[in-house]
Amino acid sequence: MLFLLRMLAIGVNFVFAGIVGLVICLCRPFNPDNSRLCARLYSIPTLWILRWRLNTNIDSLTHHQRSCIIICNHQSNYDLYVLGRIVPPRTVSVGKKSLKWVPFFGQQYWLAGNMLLDRSNPMRSRKALHATTDALKNRDTSIWIFPEGTRNHGKGLLPFKKGAFQMALAAGVPILPVCVSSYPRHIDVNRWRGSEIRMRSLAPIPTAGLNHQDIPQLMKDCREQMQACIDEMDRQVTQ
Structure with missing residues (x-):
């Protein structure tokens, strides 16, 4: 019963947030x-409905100025x-x-x-990559x-794809990893007491001076740092 009530409330908020967001x-x-x-319109009411508690340490994300x-x-x-609760100012995504x-x-x-990517069309994908590079370089x-x-x-x-790292190198901007504990293992939407979800942002990783030959190692380093952080948070959540 609680599951159905929560899904109904989330659905109502999804429509409400969509309409209000569209007007904005x-x-x-x-x-x-x-x-x-x-x-925020999607996130804040839904987190309250689900009674999920966010334990965040994201100073490197909130204080990053470029x-x-x-x-x-x-x-x-x-x-x-x-994640909607922690999106910083002037940040868009790729979908x-x-x-x-x-x-x-x-x-x-x-x-x-936000950037819409047509993965079935390589030419449009390249145009999207150019657009993201311009946004990073010239639009703050x-x-x-x-x-x-x-x-x-x-x-x-899962294994990382190259796109994010190619964009960072093309624009000459750092990569900032954000890690979230493995919350799908613990959530129970039919339980009144909500789950704890931990989030950590890591130090920005500079890309200045790197070239495309450095991408595999850069991907490996980022993935290892993120997995270590996620594993640590998972241990803390289950304690």
Whole structure:
């Protein structure tokens, strides 16, 4: 019963947040700070409905003053609500082109200035890469990317794809890892007492002076740092 009530409440908020967010984006289309505002509309009420408690240590994320590539582990559809609470100002994300057709949410996502990637069309993908490079270099905008490319369902980091690292090198900006504990292992939406979810942001990793030959090692270093942080948080959550 509690599960059904919560899903209903989340659904109502999803529609409400989509409509209000769409109005905000129509008033100031493609403003890079729209994403932060819209993410809060989805996240804050849903976290309250689910009674999930965020334990955060994200000073390196909140105090970072220049453009960067933010990379984060991608675990479930609930990431919208979990991560929406910590999206920093002037930060957009990269998503699939198909998101554009999700009622309310998709149109808002596009008007919020997020990048839509058509993976089936290499030419359009290259144009999107150029657009992200321009945003990083000239528009004081950071880009949030899930380097795994798909959800890992809390079972450990999947292999990283190169896109995020290529963007960082092309723009000459640092990579800032954000780690979230493996919350899909512990959540029970039908339980009144909510779960604890831990988040940590790591120190920015500079890319100045690196070239494409350095990407494999850069990917390996980022993945190892993130996995170690996630493992530590998982141990703390289960204690």
